[in-house]
Amino acid sequence: MGVKVFAPASVGNCIVGFDTLGLALERPGDEIIVKKSNHKGLRITQITGAKGRLPYEIEKNTAGKAALSVLKHLGAEDMGIDMEIHKKMPFGSGLGSSAASAVAGAFAVNCLLKQPIEKRKLLPFAMDGEELASGSRHADNVAPSLIGGIVFSRNEHSVHRIMAPKELIATVVYPHIQILTKDARNILSENVPLKKMVEQSSNLASFIIACYNSDFDLLGRCMEDVVIEPQRAKLIPHFTKVKEAALAQGALGCSISGAGPSIFALSANTFIAENVATAMQKVFADNKIKSELFMSPVNQEGAVRY
């Protein structure tokens, strides 16, 4: 008898919270199936949807590493477990692909344990997987993928779900172009003008207040990244036009999802979100760039067994 789990994609930075804020989507995401085996230790028996790009070695695989981290913590690394990884979302899209894998890995093996760890407390183990993939321990994708919602992560030990209006709809358009997270990070200036810092942190603070108060007017005014987006926009062809198209259709805000190239917009309802999606995809289509669309309310559950 196997256990099948799902961990969702997520929008890191969520426009105003560089490296700290993230939002979980309902779809896409990664699926992992684990079952007990007579072999000693954890092994990966199957990987689909990864076009041969994911290793089978546990220590080098994001999901495997996160799962092993859980088992090691409990002194259970000899437990025989077979793991199937079914990637059901694109790599390098800015949608937290590695975070979803890491969360799914940690969550899946936890489901096999007699005394599983509280879901929320799996975060540091999932972070071990994320660190392997991204080289850093930012929780802005891992935390929402694990617990759902819009999550502010001060660090992996201080993770806070924000009360967000249920009506919000996320639109993510993933253009089929490639950006390396490393490039997206290297392009950033090491310094920020003090005025920009005040403006940016004011936007983050306003976003949180607006979420708690369901203040859509304020949401519409504060969802602007004045520090990171201006530096990264040039990495995504036609970014400015896509953003303008989204805002023209009434999106509350629109910016790069994580390190890109996906572009994320947040809207007050499904009707607006659909118009936003159409307008965003049209810009890419007009410029002969294929794109994929993901539209979803904020995921309220995070990783689930199903």
Add this chain to the structure above:
Amino acid sequence: MGVKVFAPASVGNCIVGFDTLGLALERPGDEIIVKKSNHKGLRITQITGAKGRLPYEIEKNTAGKAALSVLKHLGAEDMGIDMEIHKKMPFGSGLGSSAASAVAGAFAVNCLLKQPIEKRKLLPFAMDGEELASGSRHADNVAPSLIGGIVFSRNEHSVHRIMAPKELIATVVYPHIQILTKDARNILSENVPLKKMVEQSSNLASFIIACYNSDFDLLGRCMEDVVIEPQRAKLIPHFTKVKEAALAQGALGCSISGAGPSIFALSANTFIAENVATAMQKVFADNKIKSELFMSPVNQEGAVRY
């Protein structure tokens, strides 16, 4: 028949929200008395507590300027009004002295009107007074002085009171030394390292989340200014020792109030706040610096008529 109003002192920046966050104290504050007169226009008839440092000319007086701004907006600048200003708080202390005067001025004349403006909407007029005194239109002192509470001011048109735990007690120690706000501002570097920006805005976001959730643990971890305080601390003799003394007694956080020289600590209850106050004042006393103590819950009303 005169109208007597009070506008409270406030703690600008409130440790984590440079130029945007402020907290209203119950005491000290400024008192203004206005009454209708047969003279044409607004005039200042008496100023006490200012040691001759405040001008009687309306356009040059913070309270007068704010009051006149209200009257002009309504086309009522010819209305005969006599104004007495009773400064009941120190100048240049980092406690929002000019903001309290500006708020009291605008609020007082508004009380004389047949159709007064909604209190909250007096903010831009009070800002006219604040701008005269400080040269800038930051609302971090004016907004809490006007409406009370802990207030996040994105700008003067977007002002948001944060739900804050009622138990919090502010301790402010004002050492009798002089700092010019201008110097405190000029000393600041124009750039902030990106890492520090993330840390600082994370602290602000955490503070807001902690207030909404009454999460005192998080309050205790996030109330740290990693950008402004390190640059300004040197302007206040013995600052570091005072801060350490406050934290050693259990304060949730301690930093410079506004541009200083007052030092502000926030505590979870009165008992701790009293110990914090004693420890902070002792450091100054040991170094032969006189200091004044203000201790108060968060003011919930802002400007009041009484």
